[in-house]
Amino acid sequence: MATTIPCSVDTTPMAAEMQSVSNHVKGTTAAVVTMQSAVIAAENNSANKVCRNVNRGFFTLMRSQISQKIANKQSRVEALVMQLGQQKRQLLGIKNNMEREYGRIAERYLRIFTSINKELETRIRQIDQPVFELVNKHMATSSNRMNALTAWVPTSQSEGLCKGQQILVSNMKRNAQVALEQSTDFLEQIGEQRVLTNQILISNPNGNEGKTYMLPVVICESVGDAAGIAKTDILVPSTLPKTHASLINNALREESLPWQGQQAPAPQVSEELSRLVEASAVSERVKNTIRKMYSAGNFKTL
Numbered sequence: 569m570a571t572t573i574p575c576s577v578d579t580t581p582m583a584a585e586m587q588s589v590s591n592h593v594k595g596t597t598a599a600v601v602t603m604q605s606a607v608i609a610a611e612n613n614s615a616n617k618v619c620r621n622v623n624r625g626f627f628t629l630m631r632s633q634i635s636q637k638i639a640n641k642q643s644r645v646e647a648l649v650m651q652l653g654q655q656k657r658q659l660l661g662i663k664n665n666m667e668r669e670y671g672r673i674a675e676r677y678l679r680i681f682t683s684i685n686k687e688l689e690t691r692i693r694q695i696d697q698p699v700f701e702l703v704n705k706h707m708a709t710s711s712n713r714m715n716a717l718t719a720w721v722p723t724s725q726s727e728g729l730c731k732g733q734q735i736l737v738s739n740m741k742r743n744a745q746v747a748l749e750q751s752t753d754f755l756e757q758i759g760e761q762r763v764l765t766n767q768i769l770i771s772n773p774n775g776n777e778g779k780t781y782m783l784p785v786v787i788c789e790s791v792g793d794a795a796g797i798a799k800t801d802i803l804v805p806s807t808l809p810k811t812h813a814s815l816i817n818n819a820l821r822e823e824s825l826p827w828q829g830q831q832a833p834a835p836q837v838s839e840e841l842s843r844l845v846e847a848s849a850v851s852e853r854v855k856n857t858i859r860k861m862y863s864a865g866n867f868k869t870l
Contacts, residue, residue: 695761698754838862 693700786803841862845855 698757702750702754 788801788803790799790801841858845858848855
């Protein structure tokens, strides 16, 4: 048979403890929420800081690369500017040399043509001396005579007028006769001068045919600067007159003469070189060097 035992349970302490636990759970929840907010804010700040650092590093890298490229291009431009300045100075030097050379050649040709013109004028005057004498002296004298010896024309009476006209006609005939005589003398002088010229000039000389003379000339080409401009030195024998040496020098510098093929030196040249080397006062080593250079040299002829 069941029995009922009445008992009374007091839940007040348990409720008080549950209230305390609830308060602690609420505080923990608030702390967790606060911590989560702080973690999110810290992560946001860290992400922003990382982004700023990445952006700053990227822009710094780009700026350094651009600065490096600018420095390389600047150095390249400065090098090209220096090279262009050097080439400009070289071109200006070449221009000045060409201007001086042109002035020298123009002055020489002007002097030559002026002397030729004067010489031709002198020769023409010598050849046509009778013509100049006829024009400058005889014709002027005849004109003066015609003007001075003209008869006066009287107007007082017809007899004097007829006599005056007859005198005028007679004077004109006399002047015409003098002019014809002078022309005849002039033509005779021209014939005599032509005969004398043919006697003096030798149309087919005997023993005066054209000959070829070979002169030793040394042409030395050297490159003395970085521009590669060749310098040509022409040396002629010192025994030649200065006029002949200058003519040879100008001919070789102004005319582009073609080189003939390689030829062996003439025996006379070898003998003359040997004689000069033996007669010189230099050492034996220098003499041997000269002989070796002569043996190993290439000979060409203009």
